[in-house]
Amino acid sequence: MSTPPTPPLYIESLDHEGRGVAHLDGKAIFVEGGLPGELVIHSSYRKKPTYEQAQVTQIIKASPNRVTPACRWFGICGGCSHQHLHESAQVAAKQRVLEDCFEHIGKVTPETMLSPIHGPAWGYRTRARLSVRNVIKKGGVLVGFHEKRSSYVADMTSCEVLPPKVSALLPLFRDFVADLSIRDRLPQIELAAGENVTVLVLRILEPLSAEDEVKVRAFADQHEVQFWLQPKGPDTAYPFHPLDAPELSYSLPEFNLIMPFRPTEFTQVNHGINRMLVRRAMRMLDSQPGERIADFFCGLGNFTLPIARSGATVLGIEGSQSLVERAMENAKRNGLSGNTEFRVADLFQMTEESYAALGEFDKLLIDPPRDGAIELVKSLPERGGPRRIVYVSCSPATLARDAAVLVHQKGYALKAAGVANMFPHTAHVESIALFER
Template identity: 65%
Template sequence: MPQARIESLDHEGHGVAHVEGKTIFIDGALPFETVSYTSYRRKPTFENAQATEIQSESFMRVKPKCPHFGVCGGCSLQHMEFTAQVAAKQRVLEDNLQRIGNVKAQAMMPALYGSEWGYRHRARLSVRHVAKKGGMLVGFHEKRSSFIADMTECHVLPKSMSDQLPALRELTRKLSIFDRMPQIELAIGENITVLVFRNMEAITPEDEAHFAAYADQWGVQIWLQPKGPDTAYPLYPKDAPALTYEMPEFGITMPFKPTEFTQVNHGVNRVMVERAINLLDPQPGEVIADMFCGLGNFTLPIARRGARVLGMEGLQQLVDRAFEGARFNGLQDRTDFKVANLFEMTEEWLDKLGHFDKMLIDPPRDGAMELVKSISAETGPKRIVYVSCNPSTLARDANVLVNVKGYTLKSAGVVNMFPHTGHVESMAWFEKE
């Protein structure tokens, strides 16, 4: 069985080694370890592999807390000490900026992170009847598989939710549509937990009674979703209070629906928003753009500091909800929202929106290439804060901002939104000097 010496981690948390000129990405391996491995995917220039035996352990290796680690695909780094995970993600960001973006930040910001356990306030749990495993399975998929992990606990979920996993298996077993209900979406707000059951057939009165009993026992709301996310509706209780999350530093209460996108880690979201606003430093009288604004997670805190803000998003439904959030927080006079396909932005279209003193960009994993290409090198905003969920597309876009548009990358740093996973959230501050 081949062996390799691990040199670093990649952006997905795999150990990286080089064997006979080929790059090997090895699951379950940490830097400075020597491991035996078995390849499960071979390409001319690289291989994907699984560590089968650790010949010499890294000082960063710890015992995983979860008994399902290694089978469940929800986490990939529980075998790595928590602060070492954060440091490794910071190195991934620095490497991407240099290698892909040909840029280097003047300073690296300290990493932002919160609790390492119980942080996940959003999740999609798969549901499947598997007779060979005793009935219903409720949980995340196994690694590199469509099978569902046989889970009885999950430590990245809040304990109140982890404790419910066995009870959810029992509930789904009782339902008439147990084999026509592939997913349960979890959404947790301030003192409210919603479970959205994706029902592909109508439920019976007996099912409704089971749902009501479960909701009363566990103190949750039950919603049904017969088709797309827009069809989700409350089943029990009918008059349940709405989900919200708080940003007390800005006096903001954000209402949201259980199928709408919000950050999974409420605690880290608060410190992330606070850092972004401090970097942006909005002032009364300034006009600021919030690109890919979503529900207004950054828009409303910017407005609370006195600036006027234009939020732009690709879906009319999200823009409507952002308007509602602004009204809910009394910020409708300082905010405006527009629908725009920011992936097809042009310099002419951006110019028609008028001058912006500053800009916040918070795109999905694909990044914001067309948007940054459209920013004028002469009249563009003097300051840009870029919040990224993919360091490679951040680096690609930073290359344009620095090497084409003339911005300086003042600082960058990671935000550990997803502990025990390889996911790297990050933030960068660009200034026109």
């Protein structure tokens, strides 16, 4: 008995992971590759009692926002999920995700929705971890991102979101790694592109042989990159060749800042959008000489030092000892040691008592990882306390959750919020929000 044909699905919206949302016989179907307004045929790869996960197999009626993906590996590589959606529509979809999270999770509404921050959508990714596998069945070494929904390395020879110089190196990495004696003991190449140098960190599970070292130096010289070696954890990475390469750094010209960093330290992947995000955060914070401001989850000082440049006194707090040391070095490098202080603290364990012990602040900047800052916002006093908070988020869901505490328990108003398209062609939503007493 033949299986009846699958009926067409109408894609109603996009979910928070960028999948099309449809319904069939009362069940939600999440369809990879489907866009709102489209009529599609789907194939399910995971079925649950209340939902299914599927992918598009045929488009019957296409969205006017559908475009031809620029990357030939789109759909195979798991790095991008949105290349089939026009760039402006991507940004609009991310803004809807933020608005939906505020409405349904936080039960809050911003007084103003800010215009989105966006910029060049290609060649923007200055940070990446490329997986390396020696796969005999596929002809040898593969270097790239993982395939969609898989631990396999995508068989790719270019990447449109990496800097063109690095994209051009992808096919060359194959022969380069294949020619090393430790080809089966080199699982990862990490990229960190600064403004004056491109660093490639080789994660090595065994030391390079003398012959390997010659080959690594030759590749670095020929392609004008600097290699670092990482034998164990990120803190063990060290420069290998050339040792006289320019300093790895990015700049914030508007604040006259140079920000050196190690290739394994956290920095934003999109330097252009980061500049615009810092500019917006500083305008919203409006720091003034004489104010005392805290920068929570300060990292290497991306927001701390622009705040300090205004003349305010800043306390930067971060959970990583190495990042705090980097922030202190960056403050000294930029002549801002006099009005900056840095401390190591586990901000996920913040209490009312530990917050009070920090002293009083006029304003706060909060820039947490995806987990958000729930214990920190719970620790804020319900009366008095900072009169203004700028919250930079990489997860709209945890931002909305924390906003609920600030608005419904701590006496703040959500004055404004907006998105920054830090990761074009992905479902990742970076956002910024302003809270005031």
